[in-house]
Amino acid sequence: MTRWFPDGMPQPLADSEAVAWWEAAAEHRLVVQRCTDCAHTRLPPAPICPECRSDGSEWHEVSGRGEIYSYTVVHRPIALDQQVPFVIAVVALEGAGGVRMISNIVDADPDELSIGLALEVAWEDMSDDLAIPRFRIVR
Template identity: 55%
Template sequence: MTERWFPDEMPMPAANAETVGWWEAAAAHRLVVQRCTACGHLRHPPGPVCPRCRSSASEWSALAGTGTVYTFTVVRQAFIPSLADKLPYVVVAVELDGAQGARIVSNLVDVEPEEVIVGMPVEVAWEDMGPELAVPRFRVAGHRGERR
């Protein structure tokens, strides 16, 4: 049983041929990025072609799940009604450790929005949204947060 931060009514991501491997890894609580097997470039989000060398050959490269806040915003208005009691919440771009600058957009959880600063260390916190769907959220590194 993992923690939950967002309601079931959140729009579910739709996997496609390029992202299904990423979502399969996420379901197993493995944070990965796409690695070009021709030049070694790491990229996220997944795409069909390496932006550096144009190769279509790639594999999934596992990350430690740590990173730093690259930028963030605080959401104060619910875009779906069931989010109203989650306000305010933090949308964050995390620069992933060991990912050659690749970033992921997610949520920073278990934190007061006014405590968030650019550059703060964060770590992945998996949220199981269903039996085959896990979404990586992030929390302040080393902080076992309390539910809000």
Template identity: 70%
Template sequence: MSERFFPDSMPPPLADTTTLPWWQAAAEHRLVVQRCTSCEHTRLPPAPVCPECRSADSDWKEVSGRGEVYTYTIVHRPIAAGQELPYVIAVIALEGAGGVRIISNLVDVNPDEIEIGSPVELVWEDMSADLAIPRFRPMGR
């Protein structure tokens, strides 16, 4: 992406010990989901314990970044000065991620053309040298 989706005045996301590996992968433009090494359950956002089997053991599975729109909403009121409107918040069902969905934004899209089930692909927004945010756009844009 060439332009920032949100204005510079918005604070960046904060990482903690559980989410830091996810943010480090994102900075390398790799989208990962957390995978329990005991039962293979995948989850996002990262969490210290598997919600299925309570194991604290996990690793990271890289996914393609392709997916489809599970649901979405179109925002017409800004939450920060300088924000371009409208913008789209979407839940993306990630391909090959074991049913994991990610909440993000749809970019490079006319909000009137979005449909549930539409195929989308990942595009990274570099906020700084060590912070990249995953966004999604219609497949093939």
């Protein structure tokens, strides 16, 4: 079990729309929500498609690869025992219909990061039923 962030990090909250997403994450499967009427993909999950207003949706598993769309380097810890600096990034997910997600880039020197750099998911098991998708550079 690889850990990059301490237990004191703020924990994600799963509302009724996001429970299935977090359940997939606990199995180390990265998914996006896809409209069953128009195939528009979205993340975070939402009850209604923003493109066609359909309430039909399914979970589409993606590869876990992507690229840096944007990022920032944080030099102040937000939890006790947190290592700094750390990186918060917007990751454009491969095969996800344009969906981007906010996460962290781990195992990287911030100086080696650049927009468009290829990434792959790196799961961090925070507990038995909570896994968080972080990303690392494809080397």
